[in-house]
Amino acid sequence: MKKNGRKYRKLVREREQKLEKIEQSIIIEREVDGIKTSYLSMAHILSSNPIVYENTNTKRTYLERLASYLKIGGWNKRKYESSMMEAYKKIITGNEEVRVDNGIDYYKNLIVFDLAHFLGYELKELNEKLKNVEKQYLLDFDSSEEDISFSRIINSVTSIRKLRNVQKLLGRDDEKEYAELICKNLSFKKKQPFGIMVTATMSAGKSTFINSLTGKYICLSQNMACTSKIHSIINKPFEDGFSYEYDHDLVMTAGKEELFNDNALNTSDRIYVSTHFQGGLADGRYIIHDSPGVNYSGDHEHKEIADRLIKAKKYNMLIYVMNSTQLATNDEDEHLDFVKQRIGRTPVLFVMNKVDSYDVEEEDIFATMHRQTEYLKKKGFKNPTICPVSARAGYLAKQFVLRKLTRSEERELYNFVDKFEQMGLPRYYGEKFPQIHVEDNEQEEIQLLKNCGLAYIENIIKEYTEGGK
Ligand SMILES: Nc1nc2c(ncn2[C@@H]2O[C@H](COP(=O)(O)OP(=O)(O)OP(=O)(O)O)[C@@H](O)[C@H]2O)c(=O)[nH]1
Ligand SMILES: [Mg+2]
Incomplete structure (x- = not known):
């Protein structure tokens, strides 16, 4: 290949761009105290879940089931997942306006998306644990022939293509919208910070x-x-109407109180806020x-x-x-x-x-x-x-x-x-x-x-x- 020829210059340019990309990706901290910073750049999807407008009983069952799946998988003790659970409790129970009465089986797809969301859409290494969760899920929800399986939904969040395919199969607008929000989160997560x-x-x-x-x-x-x-x-x-703050504790529904008062327990000089x-x-x-x-x-x-x-x-x-x-x-x-x-x-x-x-x-x-x-x-x-x-x-x-x-x-x-x-x-x-x-x-x-x-x-x-x- 001729030096200074067009092909050579293109190759050099491509190599430089690749190096620049690698450089950029190592620049930003990937983790803070075990929490991936990429997780902190995901928005809440709950606003499109009608569970927020359900009666108290259905809300309670929904939260109990989500909590039990986290426990079965052993994720409930991790900072990110437990903070997310706190936020779900606050957002779901905090809204007192009852608009719907669908019953818990209505939520059998949405709850799987929520679980995937809790896990930061990163499921590759979790298969064994997920099988145990699936067993409990099948006991919890009535199933029928037309259902999209638990594993198909939960695995769909690993790629936009899979998610789009599942989105086509979903029957209801609120489910399609939920998949759409996850898609937005996923494509954002793929961008270079x-x-x-x-x-x-x-x-x-x-x-x-x-x-x-x-x-x-x-x-x-x-x-x-x-x-x-x-x-x-x-x-x-x-x-999504919410800010997250990581200042020793991770609060995913942070208000003025958290944002403007430094937590005395934080001995580091860093505070993370997402919005x-x-x-x-x-x-x-x-x-x-x-x-x-x-x-x-x-x-x-x-x-x-x-x-x-x-x-x-x-x-x-x-x-x-x-x-x-x-x-x-x-x-x-x-x-x-x-x-x-x-x-x-x-x-x-x-x-x-x-x-x-x-x-x-x-x-x-x-x-x-x-x-x-x-x-x-x-x-x-x-x-x-x-x-x-x-x-x-x-x-x-x-x-x-x-x-x-x-x-x-x-x-x-x-x-x-x-x-x-x-x-x-x-x-x-x-x-x-x-x-x-x-x-x-x-x-x-x-x-x-x-x-x-x-x-x-x-x-x-x-x-x-x-x-x-
Ligand atoms: N007139 C005017 N005042 C401004 C502007 N930007 C900031 N201020 C004022 O300048 C003061 C300091 O602003 P901050 O944003 O707190 O400045 P800072 O650089 O973050 O300050 P430190 O963190 O304490 O170093 C405040 O009273 C602001 O209202 C501006 O564009 N115009
Ligand atoms: Mg300042």
Whole structure:
């Protein structure tokens, strides 16, 4: 084969892509305390199971049978499965609205799907145990000639093709929908995870920025040093209405209480949270790490935690958030040096947050970004491009889409709408990132997602995920 010939170049390119894939797959932690992180990126499927609307007796029987299958298989003592059982109990018994009275036999297929879901759709090594479960299942449920067998259903979740075949055989819409949700979980699980580390000096708005990317108030943000552990936020394939949190205990129906209070029993510096990301990043298997703000004169522990994570390099991309109300401070200077020394070839995206604080009449956004770019070049970063954003405005615009704004947030949002109509950020992005296109929207509140820079940043991240530069 000729060197530099087309075939040779293709081969080299293919080999590089393969290596890159392997590299990526070892970057992200596969397990945390025996729980696979891929399990944490599966959404609850229960919302499509009418068991939630059953009478108390049927609900109780359903839960008892599920629990007995876990016990027979010996999975009830494992953290993930037992937490899932707790969540099922809470979701099923927590709903008091009775809408259906189908009787327990109605659920004979759905319960098998649920068991498969509990086991993370990974069943290869479980055959012997499953045979014992099947024996009990056959005693529990009436069977007939037309039934799809227990083993056919449970094995179907090992591949999308098998699952699609079983889905065709299912008689009812709710069963087909259940299989559809599992399909979504399965195809999501097959995607390569993409890790993003977010770092900055104190109070630059890292947590607010991550909340704007996820569209959820997941990371505590306030006007004082507040993030003290590394929060890894994992995307789920679709909205199931729940967040999971792993902070010593795994809670799969986490509310504010769990999310905003650190568990004293957790002696590690990590907390994992899973939720569905609303907006531009909804489809990717992202893990975003929120780290404590680095303050060189203040809390050394925070700095150590953040430094360790940057050094460990378990991410595919680093986002460095700068605070446009506090540029070129000593802390920034030192932190940039640290990042520069450690980052190697990992791509860095610079985000200039809080641009809503600019006076549009007095300040020229192009000139400010240019000055900051020159500063980053002096610090040794090659071709740095800065993405201006107002994370606060982006977060509020997403809350508007989700109809979750309070009155005072609404007022804040309309202030931002006016301000960003004048600021002209799309012109800046059009010039610096000509390959990135963001559609306009007639509704001013949704247009704010574009005008405040957030929609551009989401698209830029997506480009990186897909291998673009
Ligand atoms: N005006 C404005 N304020 C913002 C923006 N983003 C964050 N803030 C405010 O800045 C303060 C700090 O925000 P956080 O998101 O907690 O910052 P952080 O970098 O996570 O802080 P630490 O974790 O403590 O280092 C809060 O009062 C936020 O409301 C923004 O885009 N515009
Ligand atoms: Mg924070």
